[in-house]
Amino acid sequence: MRQTRAIELGTGLFVLLGFAALFFLVTQITSREFGLGEGGYQLTASFEQVGSLKPGAPVSMSGVTIGRVESIAYDFNEYRARVALRIEPSYDRIPDDSDAGILTAGLLGGQYIGIGPGSSETFFRDGDRIEFTQSAIVLENLISKFLFSKAAEQQPAEETAQEATK
């Protein structure tokens, strides 16, 4: 009888530890947050380019996380990407002329949405849309822009040099 009790105790401890480890891995290691999904209010914003933004990415103001990206979809009416944001209920005083931009955390970090406060007296409410948006920067576009501007700089310089030698 005492032996079966010891077995039961050991097994119970093992199972408890196993599930605690699993719970720890799911809740602490991943960016998923449970139970907070329905709280807060929703804002939408449309972007020309979302880059590698993913659902679950943070929404921040001045570096403070105030919410999460809820969903990203393509809107065929506007031909832009439509991003839904879930903002925590305590941050309810965001001016309704604020702007949203897609920024990158560090050189190799993930992308997030940064909100810069506007100066309006009225605030965003549930379902509102952020009008002023700035798209994610695509590295290839940046490089090609840089190269073209370099080429354009060089061409006139070469022409004036040729005229001077004439």
Next chain:
Amino acid sequence: MATSVLRELHESVEDALRALGAYTLFAGRLAAETPRALLRFRLVVEQVHNTGALSLVIIMMSGLFVGMVLGLQGFDLLERFGSEESLGSAAALGLLKELGPVITALLFAGRAGTALASELGLMRATDQLAAIEMMAVDPVRRVVMPRFLGGIISMPLLAAIFSMIGLYGAQLVGVQLMGVDQGQFWSQMRGAVEFDDVMEGVLKSVVFGIACSLVAVYEGYHSMPTAEGVGRATTRTVVISSVSILLLDYMLTAVML
């Protein structure tokens, strides 16, 4: 000369096919018995204790050291690219998706698989299985099934414990010893690891659990009723489980990546 080689080849191919067929039939029989065996949960719990709780120490020790060496090697590698903050995500993904399930399964095959196989083999050798059959009790139902199910239940839990302790070890070396920023370590990890990554590891360890337990109970149950036969069953358990774990790991990774 040539005909004897051909005949040997023919025989070994036939043997391999026969073994595969026997495994499949045995697995089918175990699957058919599963619902009924789950009703007699006491016996299963006893085996969860034998295979799971008694493997805890080796799993935790191994997890700690694997995590620590991952922290050390990962730091050395990432430092060359100047991105040692990514150590957290590298260690977490490596542990959750690969090292956790695979090393746990290999250790499980060595610790619990051999115990199951030699226990069943000895029961066979000492005619205990025949005695159970004499009492009109089906030995597969009474003896084999609880061991099979206990192994399947234990494996994912052991793998989760392994990964958690491993992460602690990686954190110990990376943050405390090598000086990676604590906040960066955890936040990069949280940013990189998705819920699906955790589930991939769990799925893998469930599949490995089924494979390991099946091999152990099959080899033990079908061992020769001699001292040599029991020894051979134990050896075969380790060899077949290890190879099939690594094979299954490749196939699962290729499917899920």
